[in-house]
Amino acid sequence: MAVTGSDEREVALLKAFNEKQRGRASRIAYNAGFWYALTGVVGFLLLWHITTDVLTLPRFNFLPTPLDIFTEWTSTEPKYGVSLFTPIYYEHILVSVRRVMLAFFIAVAAGVPLGILLGWSRTFYNFVFPIVELLRPIPPLAWVPFAVLILPGVEASVVLVTLLAAFFATVLNTLLGVWSINDDYFRAAHCLGYRRIDVLTRIIIPGAMPFVFTGLQIAMGVAWFSLVGGEMIAGRSGLGFLIFDAYMQVALPNIVIGMITLGVLGYLSSAAIRRVGSWLMAWQEKGRAGQ
Amino acid sequence: MTAGSEKASLLWVRWSSRLRSPVFWQGLLGIATFFAVWQIARWIGWMTIIPSPVELAAGIPEEIERAGYWQNWVDSGRRVFTGFGIAALLAIVIGVAMGMSNRLRALIFPLFEIMRPIPPLAWLPLAILFWPSSELTMIFLTFIGAFFPILLNILVGIEKIDPRYKQAALSLGSSRGAMFRRVMMPGALPSLFTGLTIAIGITWEVVIAAEMASGTNGLGYMTWDSYMTHSMVGIVLGMLSIGLAGMASSWVMRLVGEKAMPWRRR
Numbered sequence: 321m322a323v324t325g326s327d328e329r330e331v332a333l334l335k336a337f338n339e340k341q342r343g344r345a346s347r348i349a350y351n352a353g354f355w356y357a358l359t360g361v362v363g364f365l366l367l368w369h370i371t372t373d374v375l376t377l378p379r380f381n382f383l384p385t386p387l388d389i390f391t392e393w394t395s396t397e398p399k400y401g402v403s404l405f406t407p408i409y410y411e412h413i414l415v416s417v418r419r420v421m422l423a424f425f426i427a428v429a430a431g432v433p434l435g436i437l438l439g440w441s442r443t444f445y446n447f448v449f450p451i452v453e454l455l456r457p458i459p460p461l462a463w464v465p466f467a468v469l470i471l472p473g474v475e476a477s478v479v480l481v482t483l484l485a486a487f488f489a490t491v492l493n494t495l496l497g498v499w500s501i502n503d504d505y506f507r508a509a510h511c512l513g514y515r516r517i518d519v520l521t522r523i524i525i526p527g528a529m530p531f532v533f534t535g536l537q538i539a540m541g542v543a544w545f546s547l548v549g550g551e552m553i554a555g556r557s558g559l560g561f562l563i564f565d566a567y568m569q570v571a572l573p574n575i576v577i578g579m580i581t582l583g584v585l586g587y588l589s590s591a592a593i594r595r596v597g598s599w600l601m602a603w604q605e606k607g608r609a610g611q
Numbered sequence: 612m613t614a615g616s617e618k619a620s621l622l623w624v625r626w627s628s629r630l631r632s633p634v635f636w637q638g639l640l641g642i643a644t645f646f647a648v649w650q651i652a653r654w655i656g657w658m659t660i661i662p663s664p665v666e667l668a669a670g671i672p673e674e675i676e677r678a679g680y681w682q683n684w685v686d687s688g689r690r691v692f693t694g695f696g697i698a699a700l701l702a703i704v705i706g707v708a709m710g711m712s713n714r715l716r717a718l719i720f721p722l723f724e725i726m727r728p729i730p731p732l733a734w735l736p737l738a739i740l741f742w743p744s745s746e747l748t749m750i751f752l753t754f755i756g757a758f759f760p761i762l763l764n765i766l767v768g769i770e771k772i773d774p775r776y777k778q779a780a781l782s783l784g785s786s787r788g789a790m791f792r793r794v795m796m797p798g799a800l801p802s803l804f805t806g807l808t809i810a811i812g813i814t815w816e817v818v819i820a821a822e823m824a825s826g827t828n829g830l831g832y833m834t835w836d837s838y839m840t841h842s843m844v845g846i847v848l849g850m851l852s853i854g855l856a857g858m859a860s861s862w863v864m865r866l867v868g869e870k871a872m873p874w875r876r877r
Binding site: 361464566572 | 633634637638639640641642644645658660661714717718719720721722725726727728729730731732733734735736737739740741742743812815816819820823824831834835837838841843846847849850851853854855857858
């Protein structure tokens with residue numbers, strides 16, 4: 321007993337030591353990584369500044385300069401009307417976010433059940449999947465003229481265009497998720513006399529979850545992507561419209577302000593989905609750690 | 612027996628077995644139901660703006676015969692493949708360099724991560740300002756759309772290579788060149804082709820929007836022009852053509868992938 325006790329202590333000590341080493345190493349690596357990253361970003365900004373502001377190279381002189389953008393963005397009285405301190409900026413953000421959220425939730429509410437059904441019933445799959453495959457290759461933005469003609473109002477068409485790509489991404493990934501479930505689970509369920517409905521609720525739905533969340537992340541990305549296109553081509557408000565309008569009015573800094581805002585929002589929304597996903601699937605993480 | 616006839620007989624076997632399987636007929640029935648519902652909806656008097664399948668079938672040949680239809684395919688295709696080609700080349704060079712040097716990766720990867728979430732279409736105004744012609748603008752946009760997914764997938768591919776392969780290569784005294792040719796390249800290829808397939812889909816999407824917003828020809832412009840002239844048949848034909856073009860491109864990508872990775876062919 322004493323021997324095992326000391327062994328255990330030794331193992332614990334070794335573990336702690338290793339962890340300490342690894343922790344220190346990763347901290348250093350992290351810091352070095354941080355400095356490299358900073359160098360890269362600052363280098364890029366400098367290059368941008370030099371080409372547009374200092375040297376004003378041909379063609380580059382048409383681009384907004386980083387300093388102009390910064391002063392415009394943080395000014396309380398912006399020259400072109402959009403900055404951190406103007407309500408119109410937040411209105412554009414709000415409109416775009418609302419459209420994306422609406423489109424995303426419709427796409428998920430329709431796409432996840434459809435994907436699950438496709439994976440659950442072979443017959444349903446045989447009948448319906450060819451239709452999905454028929455419509456899926458058409459890029460969402462090709463729907464813009466069609467949507468504008470058949471739907472009343474710009475709002476509905478922008479939302480439709482935004483949700484299409486998200487819908488197909490959700491359906492496909494949910495289906496893949498069902499297919500990725502280990503066959504042994506189905507065999508075990510049959511042996512234990514599960515009804516079909518039990519197979520659905522106890523195996524298919526939890527089993528497909530990891531892929532569903534991958535699908536949701538992709539869906540969020542493509543939703544933002546199509547939203548910008550829809551707003552540029554057909555919108556009267558929102559960030560895509562802000563960018564294109566800024567181009568029309570030659571309000572150059574606003575173009576980049578819109579781009580960066582879109583980037584940040586896109587990043588935040590996929591980060592939020594990742595967060596929710598890992599929270600909902602804590603059991604999976606635990607399972608992995610236990611292996 | 613020559614290889615050609617063998618292939619033909621194989622094709623025949625595959626098709627005849629497909630025709631005999633219920634799956635094929637169920638799928639056909641599903642699609643037929645889709646069109647039937649659409650047609651019946653028109654008869655009842657719903658969705659009067661959308662032409663019925665019968666009207667489409669009657670109207671589309673006429674639209675196709677119109678001068679310049681096939682030229683639109685060529686124009687859009689040229690833009691897609693030029694932008695895509697440049698993106699693939701640059702992404703492969705940068706990706707491999709980043710995969711082989713941790714320092715370079717630490718330097719530029721965060722910068723790319725900051726730029727990646729910006730939707731490709733948001734670059735359109737800047738691109739119009741910067742590039743002297745609309746042709747170059749659209750090529751640049753397709754480039755932006757394709758570059759990030761390809762780069763990201765190459766990096767993932769290189770990262771996923773089993774470190775034991777690298778260690779084995781190193782302990783067998785492999786040079787940097789051999790490491791690249793024998794370990795990195797075959798290891799990253801599957802992931803690279805995933806990236807290329809994703810990217811070709813995105814480039815079609817981007818080129819359509821760019822043509823709608825600022826083009827004067829191409830399939831996207833054709834669709835937009837049909838919208839302007841309220842030709843619903845033209846719009847649907849445009850959508851179908853774009854879908855087909857995208858499908859054909861992904862199919863080509865898959866074919867090239869199978870050729871490049873014979874060990875993965877099923």
